[in-house]
Amino acid sequence: MGSGIALVCAALLAAAPLLASCAYTYDDGLPPLGERSPSSAQPTPRYPPQPPPTVATEPPPQEWTPEMMSSWALQTLPDSNGVSYAFGYGLVVPEQPILASAVVPSGTLFVVYTCRGTLTAHLSLTIAGTALVDTDYACGTQWTRAFVVVADSVAEVQVSATGRFPSAYAFRIVRR
Known part of the structure; x- marks a missing residue:
């Protein structure tokens, strides 16, 4: 062996x-890696501006009725996963942010948010004057962020459109 x-x-x-x-x-036709000159091109934006996607069977969010908006928000973020402390939805237009507030208890909470109608939107969450979430996010996807509240406080949620088109938004603050 x-x-x-x-x-x-x-x-x-x-x-x-x-x-x-x-x-x-x-041979890719380029000089070796150590001999290449740096690119002088400007970096491309993370979310380049584009017209909103269109679906032939559905009007854009700015043409939705209040019932359509409510139906979309409740279907997208149902109240079925934990205790809900805040729920908001609506239409946000460029340069006109929406501000909502709610009393939240201490502990670990989650903000769940989404949008529809444009490529991106912006959400910021502030608790007792401290910004906990401040982000642009891609529409058409549900996003979740965890945060910790030290003592019962007021949560302020601000939603804004990032492009030149309106978008539907929905958010929910929950404990799971």
């Missing part, structure tokens, strides 16, 4: 120079 191991080791040592000489090379 010991001689079998020695034979395998000898074979690996003999093959090592052959394996070390293998290298993948290709």
